[in-house]
Amino acid sequence: MFKQVVAVTCSFLTALALAGCSSDDGGADTAAEETGPRIVQPGAPGEDARELTPEELEDLEPIAHTAADVQFMQYMILHHRQALRMTALVPERTSREDIPLLAERIDISQQDELDRMTEWLEKRNEPVPPPGGEEAHAGHLPGMLSEEDLQRLEAAEGRRFDRLFLRSMIRHHEGALQMVTDLQESPGAGQEAEIAVFAGHVVADQSIEINRMNLLLQELAR
Numbered sequence: 001m002f003k004q005v006v007a008v009t010c011s012f013l014t015a016l017a018l019a020g021c022s023s024d025d026g027g028a029d030t031a032a033e034e035t036g037p038r039i040v041q042p043g044a045p046g047e048d049a050r051e052l053t054p055e056e057l058e059d060l061e062p063i064a065h066t067a068a069d070v071q072f073m074q075y076m077i078l079h080h081r082q083a084l085r086m087t088a089l090v091p092e093r094t095s096r097e098d099i100p101l102l103a104e105r106i107d108i109s110q111q112d113e114l115d116r117m118t119e120w121l122e123k124r125n126e127p128v129p130p131p132g133g134e135e136a137h138a139g140h141l142p143g144m145l146s147e148e149d150l151q152r153l154e155a156a157e158g159r160r161f162d163r164l165f166l167r168s169m170i171r172h173h174e175g176a177l178q179m180v181t182d183l184q185e186s187p188g189a190g191q192e193a194e195i196a197v198f199a200g201h202v203v204a205d206q207s208i209e210i211n212r213m214n215l216l217l218q219e220l221a222r
Contacts, residue, residue, distance in 0.1 A: 143175015
């Protein structure tokens with residue numbers, strides 16, 4: 001469902017951009033002014049897309065967030081905080097030059113997403129999880145490491161650390177993808193525009209990083 005929301009948003013922005021373009025053909029400009037931008041609404045699975053009329057656009061209300069959306073953002077904040085704790089271990093323990101670059105990429109993207117999730121909750125007057133709350137949820141959030149797992153990672157060095165870090169972070173990222181899937185499967189959840197776009201970014205970014213980490217693991221196995 002959240003993909004449909006993204007499609008509607010993209011169609012709307014594309015239509016606005018086309019409507020604002022200048023043209024040397026005065027007739028074309030006049031026609032654009034008379035008809036306005038075309039907004040296409042994607043159809044449900046198995047159904048065709050259709051163009052919305054001006055009257056339908058006026059009646060189209062923004063999709064409200066749900067309790068499941070709020071919980072997703074709160075839990076994902078805890079999830080990201082643990083990832084940052086993991087990346088902070090890399091500089092003093094790794095034996096390679098490429099893994100710190102990977103860790104830095106993860107650190108930057110997840111910190112940016114943390115800021116966005118915090119802002120999303122604050123704008124909707126929803127509580128932001130306090131610092132340190134991630135440990136209490138390590139046992140039931142997908143991909144989260146236990147405190148024992150983290151201590152094992154902290155104690156490792158060199159190639160052993162590199163392998164353990166990559167395996168742990170792959171597991172962590174796969175857990176985040178599962179959280180997005182769970183959101184999509186929750187009735188009515190994941191349809192608000194901002195959370196739909198955010199979830200799409202999580203899937204895209206972390207899928208790329210999983211592929212990169214799997215390649216690094218293959219190199220370490222040689």
